[in-house]
Amino acid sequence: MRVALFVTCVNDAVFPSTGVATVRLLERLGVEVDFPSAQTCCGQPQFNTGYRRETAPLVRRTVRAFEGYEHVVVPSGSCAAMVRHHYPSFGPRAAALGPRVRELTEFLVDVLGVTDVGAYFPHAVTYHPSCHGLRLLGLGDRPRRLLEAVRGLELRELPGAEECCGFGGTFAVKNPDVSAAMGADKVAHAVETGAGVLCGADNSCLLHVGGTASRLKAPLRTVHLAEVLASTEEEPWR
Missing domain, CATH: 3.40.50 (Rossmann fold)
Structure with a gap:
């Protein structure tokens, strides 16, 4: 299976180890991970603050970046919720992305059907x-x-x-x-x-x-x- 990783701007800028861990985890489970380089912020900060006009270009860019992927995996419930619940208000192309976006735990449990991912964490x-x-x-x-x-x-x-x-x-x-x-x-x-x-x-x-x-x-x-x-x-x- 091949998926796209939507790493999110917070992870990319502040917590890159989360993106690395997500890729390592998915590849260990036999998933091929792509990282579309055109991705950037999903627009949630602007949208939540009321700047809808400023949000629209970010929505369009995100939609273009992930076109053609059946599954887009996001290690962030916040960004996944933005795409699934608020992108539909930006038109049909944006709305079409929502069902393909999966928060990481949703993807693991619902799509891959696993809960035991072979992890060891003695804490x-x-x-x-x-x-x-x-x-x-x-x-x-x-x-x-x-x-x-x-x-x-x-x-x-x-x-x-x-x-x-x-x-x-x-x-x-x-x-x-x-x-x-x-x-x-x-x-x-x-x-x-x-x-x-x-x-x-x-x-x-x-x-x-x-x-x-x-x-x-x-x-x-x-x-x-x-x-x-x-x-x-x-x-x-x-």
Whole structure:
């Protein structure tokens, strides 16, 4: 099977290790991965802030970049939700991309039909479901099923898991005090579990939580789900 990787601008600019891990994971499962070089931002920051006219060229560019692919895999529920739920308002060509876009855990569980991906991650982990993945995409228990199949991983329940971490894209910029308080609550709940690692499927959320944990000097590392699933005894996550 051949797919296109939509790495997203956040991962490309700030978390390239997530893109590398996604490719390594998919290739280990026998998937051939293409990286269309024309891809760029999906337009979500502009769209969410009300700049629809400025969003349109980014939508058109994204649609062109991924034409011809049956599956487009995205290690970000936030960007996948943008394409699936908001691109249809930009016309039929944009709407046609939506059904072909799969968030990483959807692709693994629903398309490849796997939950055990051969991963090894000997750490205590707690999982934060991002708002877009939880509410707009309805990822449900897919991420948890994948984590539960990882050898050596001890999955600990996160209190208030379904509460927003406080990032919310431009929400964090417009409401910094509220955002910071929500982030502090999320970090406190994660530390309460005793897990040393908080895992998520959206690096935008992990950026916010990780930054909050660092400022609070909390004993917590954040790591994208793709990096956990890509980790093996031969290629351990560090």
